[in-house]
Amino acid sequence: MTAEETAEETAEETAQVSAQGRAVGTPSPRVDGRAKVTGSAAYAYDRPVDDPVYAHPLQATIARGRVIAIDTVAAAGVDGVLAVVTHRDAARLADTEDAELSVLQSDAVAFRGQFIGVVLGETPEIARYAAGLVRVEYEEEPHDTELRADRTDLYRPERVNEGFATDTDEGDVDAAMEAAAVTVDQIYTTPMEHNNPMEPHTTVAVWDPGGGFLGDARLSLFDSTQSVHAVRSTLARVFGLRPDQVRVMSPYVGGGFGSKGMPHAHNVLAVLGARAVPGRPVKLALTRHQMFSLAGHRTPTIQRVRLGADEGGRLTAVAHEAVEHTSRIKEYAEQTAAGTRMMYAAPNRRTAHRLAALDVPVPSWMRAPGEAPGFFGLEVAMDELAVACGLDPVELRVRNEPEVDPESGRPWSGRHLVRCLREGAVRFGWEGRPAVPGTRREGRELVGLGVASSTYPYYRIPGSRAVVAYDGRGRYTVRIGAADIGTGAWTVLTQIAADALGCPLGAVSVEIGDSDLPRATVAGGSSGTASWGSTIVAACRAFRHAYGEDPPRGAEAGGEMPRDPDAKRFSMHSFGAQFAEVRVDADTGEIRVPRMLGVFSVGRVINPRTARSQFIGGMTMGLSMALHERSVLDHRTGHVINHDFAEYHIATSADVMDVDAVWLDEEDVHAGPLGARGIGEIGIVGAPAAIANAVHNATGIRVRDLPITPDLLLH
Amino acid sequence: MDARITLRVDGRDRSLTVDTRTTLLDALRDHLSVTSPKKGCDHGQCGSCTVLLDGRRVVSCLTFAVAHDGADVTTAEGLVQEGEPHPVQRAFLEEDGFQCGFCTPGQICSAVGMLEEVKAGHPSRVTDDLTGPVTLDDEEIRERLSGNLCRCGAYVNIVAALREEADS
Numbered sequence: 082m083t084a085e086e087t088a089e090e091t092a093e094e095t096a097q098v099s100a101q102g103r104a105v106g107t108p109s110p111r112v113d114g115r116a117k118v119t120g121s122a123a124y125a126y127d128r129p130v131d132d133p134v135y136a137h138p139l140q141a142t143i144a145r146g147r148v149i150a151i152d153t154v155a156a157a158g159v160d161g162v163l164a165v166v167t168h169r170d171a172a173r174l175a176d177t178e179d180a181e182l183s184v185l186q187s188d189a190v191a192f193r194g195q196f197i198g199v200v201l202g203e204t205p206e207i208a209r210y211a212a213g214l215v216r217v218e219y220e221e222e223p224h225d226t227e228l229r230a231d232r233t234d235l236y237r238p239e240r241v242n243e244g245f246a247t248d249t250d251e252g253d254v255d256a257a258m259e260a261a262a263v264t265v266d267q268i269y270t271t272p273m274e275h276n277n278p279m280e281p282h283t284t285v286a287v288w289d290p291g292g293g294f295l296g297d298a299r300l301s302l303f304d305s306t307q308s309v310h311a312v313r314s315t316l317a318r319v320f321g322l323r324p325d326q327v328r329v330m331s332p333y334v335g336g337g338f339g340s341k342g343m344p345h346a347h348n349v350l351a352v353l354g355a356r357a358v359p360g361r362p363v364k365l366a367l368t369r370h371q372m373f374s375l376a377g378h379r380t381p382t383i384q385r386v387r388l389g390a391d392e393g394g395r396l397t398a399v400a401h402e403a404v405e406h407t408s409r410i411k412e413y414a415e416q417t418a419a420g421t422r423m424m425y426a427a428p429n430r431r432t433a434h435r436l437a438a439l440d441v442p443v444p445s446w447m448r449a450p451g452e453a454p455g456f457f458g459l460e461v462a463m464d465e466l467a468v469a470c471g472l473d474p475v476e477l478r479v480r481n482e483p484e485v486d487p488e489s490g491r492p493w494s495g496r497h498l499v500r501c502l503r504e505g506a507v508r509f510g511w512e513g514r515p516a517v518p519g520t521r522r523e524g525r526e527l528v529g530l531g532v533a534s535s536t537y538p539y540y541r542i543p544g545s546r547a548v549v550a551y552d553g554r555g556r557y558t559v560r561i562g563a564a565d566i567g568t569g570a571w572t573v574l575t576q577i578a579a580d581a582l583g584c585p586l587g588a589v590s591v592e593i594g595d596s597d598l599p600r601a602t603v604a605g606g607s608s609g610t611a612s613w614g615s616t617i618v619a620a621c622r623a624f625r626h627a628y629g630e631d632p633p634r635g636a637e638a639g640g641e642m643p644r645d646p647d648a649k650r651f652s653m654h655s656f657g658a659q660f661a662e663v664r665v666d667a668d669t670g671e672i673r674v675p676r677m678l679g680v681f682s683v684g685r686v687i688n689p690r691t692a693r694s695q696f697i698g699g700m701t702m703g704l705s706m707a708l709h710e711r712s713v714l715d716h717r718t719g720h721v722i723n724h725d726f727a728e729y730h731i732a733t734s735a736d737v738m739d740v741d742a743v744w745l746d747e748e749d750v751h752a753g754p755l756g757a758r759g760i761g762e763i764g765i766v767g768a769p770a771a772i773a774n775a776v777h778n779a780t781g782i783r784v785r786d787l788p789i790t791p792d793l794l795l796h
Numbered sequence: 797m798d799a800r801i802t803l804r805v806d807g808r809d810r811s812l813t814v815d816t817r818t819t820l821l822d823a824l825r826d827h828l829s830v831t832s833p834k835k836g837c838d839h840g841q842c843g844s845c846t847v848l849l850d851g852r853r854v855v856s857c858l859t860f861a862v863a864h865d866g867a868d869v870t871t872a873e874g875l876v877q878e879g880e881p882h883p884v885q886r887a888f889l890e891e892d893g894f895q896c897g898f899c900t901p902g903q904i905c906s907a908v909g910m911l912e913e914v915k916a917g918h919p920s921r922v923t924d925d926l927t928g929p930v931t932l933d934d935e936e937i938r939e940r941l942s943g944n945l946c947r948c949g950a951y952v953n954i955v956a957a958l959r960e961e962a963d964s
């Protein structure tokens with residue numbers, strides 16, 4: 082028996098779930114925990130398949146030009162090579178509008194490392210060896226990969242990421258700066274960075290050509306993705322298939338941090354390979370090296386921040402102008418200054434974004450796009466203003482707290498930044514901070530404390546659907562094509578469903594990570610819990626509405642994400658205050674971060690255990706961004722030369738000492754039925770600035786360029 | 797060139813024919829479908845592929861399978877005894893010492909190997925007394941596990957999990 086009940090916009094259905102729910106708010110262990118610690122969790126490459134074929138990509142070794150000859154004879158002749166596919170013989174794609182995904186469709190090379198072919202072999206060793214035998218001749222054109230603020234070809238994109246306006250201008254910033262008693266006008270830079278999820282991007286693709294009477298082609302993939310439905314709809318479009326001809330499965334994902342939020346070129350390459358060996362699964366796992374050109378990255382940013390204030394530190398002007406790069410073939414405009422628009426009260430405000438389109442790989446989302454680099458600039462500038470005004474940096478922020486969103490004029494759904502700052506100051510021992518930078522020395526170490534604010538918008542993305550089924554004997558299954566990329570979503574959704582159905586946690590299984598499940602939006606923008614969770618609440622309510630407490634076995638009901646009327650009436654953001662202690666070796670410049678504390682305001686926390694892991698994981702990535710991460714583009718070759726973990730450093734355990742996070746006990750009554758805003762990204766926002774500000778407090782040296790390396794601290 | 801070898805993997809004898817270019821990691825994953833060791837870099841830089849080889853932790857991507865005929869290999873999956881997770885695995889669960897879980901089997905094998913090294917008195921870079929027994933404090937744990945990267949940033953919880961182990 083089935084009953085399809087689409088949730089209506091009734092008061093009952095948008096009401097908040099009861100705070101007395103049994104599972105929500107408890108630190109339930111992860112439902113996928115045992116599989117992960119024992120290693121039985123099967124990620125994309127690990128799924129057992131019959132008779133696999135191994136793909137090894139060929140990549141361009143120039144940054145711009147054309148392939149004029151490609152000799153695959155020797156490679157194709159290797160015993161065990163099944164096919165070598167290049168632009169000369171690859172299947173034509175049905176839709177080539179997205180140039181990143183228009184793989185092997187022409188001889189053009191738009192960035193170094195671009196796919197120019199793929200070798201398919203019976204073993205990985207054979208495919209790799211044969212790939213080394215392919216000889217390519219290019220017609221090279223001059224390339225340009227260098228971002229500078231004084232470029233004459235900077236342009237104004239129509240909009241920036243997430244659809245934000247490119248520029249905003251209110252009042253008269255220049256006049257206010259002129260008149261201000263105290264000013265800061267500085268340039269801050271953040272480097273190109275790479276997401277580097279620990280699991281390389283992987284696709285296992287099987288092409289079944291179909292045939293016979295009404296026999297449709299079918300494409301199946303095991304993929305490492307933050308959205309099975311985005312991969313399905315995109316690949317269907319690119320290959321001219323109906324979505325129902327494509328199935329994407331991805332129950333376990335080894336991290337993504339944005340880079341798996343949308344399909345990239347390797348998905349298309351794997352399918353092109355699969356079409357060359359129909360019926361056999363083609364395994365394509367990018368190597369760590371390849372990920373530096375093919376899986377997205379964060380653009381470098383050059384940010385000019387200007388602050389004007391009166392003697393008391395009250396801001397009269399805030400301007401934040403960012404220069405960034407994008408690839409020549411596809412625009413991605415990081416919203417670096419967008420967060421500044423709502424952060425502090427000032428009558429005169431300006432933000433702007435300008436892009437240089439370069440011969441670089443395609444940039445994309447990386448954890449907290451916009452806010453992560455933007456709050457390095459803004460929050461270091463705020464620290465500089467505090468010094469210039471002779472004010473405590475916590476007090477400076479408190480003085481500039483806006484009553485309503487300065488940008489939209491809307492009331493806040495819940496802005497508790499000041500509480501976060503004050504609570505953190507007490508917990509962290511802020512009053513012991515050296516008043517004069519560079520004055521506390523303990524042995525060889527200079528010691529300092531720093532603070533920065535964090536924020537991240539509340540996103541709830543419509544378009545998800547969930548179905549609840551009763552399996553008999555008190556057990557329910559909830560189906561939604563969501564993704565758990567390490568966030569804890571699988572566990573949290575189980576908790577939400579159990580409470581919404583009013584049954585014990587153990588009575589509910591949630592199925593995720595398969596495009597055959599009801600469609601779900603992307604695990605991105607810290608939107609998963611709010612979007613999928615409220616969808617599940619709607620489905621569970623529809624189920625109870627249709628069947629009551631005693632459903633027949635096989636009963637089924639579905640629900641869509643309810644509308645969010647408050648999202649238009651309120652300005653909704655998560656907030657946080659981040660504190661860091663640093664110790665700088667006076668002789669070597671080595672920087673240690675013995676303590677970090679984040680105090681966050683995120684609405685209701687569904688699972689304190691997984692939430693804390695998300696916060697401290699984000700803060701740890703922020704520490705890594707502060708001290709280690711920088712992708713070095715060699716402008717002569719257009720190549721990221723430090724393209725592995727030996728040279729692109731990410732924080733490891735020796736770097737990470739005491740990182741802790743706490744949060745305000747609250748719910749956001751405007752944030753849908755769960756009262757929860759996002760938590761996945763805010764941890765990285767502000768963390769690098771807190772560390773940079775602590776470095777200044779310790780040494781008196783102001784570092785405005787990330788990462789902060791020891792050489793910058795040696796006189 | 798192919799070679800025939802036997803490996804004892806998680807308590808079972810497995811015979812296989814490998815290309816002499818096949819790493820131990822690929823032999824486990826592609827030939828034997830033992831997929832708990834993960835490939836995060838294939839260059840010995842991340843630790844995801846860590847297994848216990850004759851009781852000692854190694855990055856299995858950095859050694860050829862053919863060089864280990866007759867060896868005993870334990871992966872995270874093999875640490876489970878009669879359905880019961882190893883105490884280190886339980887401690888990871890308890891402290892939420894992971895998020896995406898991709899680095900986790902390697903972290904756990906590395907931790908198990910590391911605890912044995914400590915028991916045997918092997919000093920590390922941060923050990924003060926190179927001759928005496930090692931006290932496994934947080935600094936020692938962090939130093940000794942720094943070959944295992946975790947992009948999710950679960951380090952604080954991993955150290956907490958091993959602190960529990962060190963105390964017990």
Ligand code: FES
Nearest residue numbers: 836838840843857
């Ligand atoms: S895969 Fe072996 S160390 Fe990274």
Ligand code: FES
Nearest residue numbers: 895897946947948
């Ligand atoms: S848990 Fe994701 S990389 Fe460690």
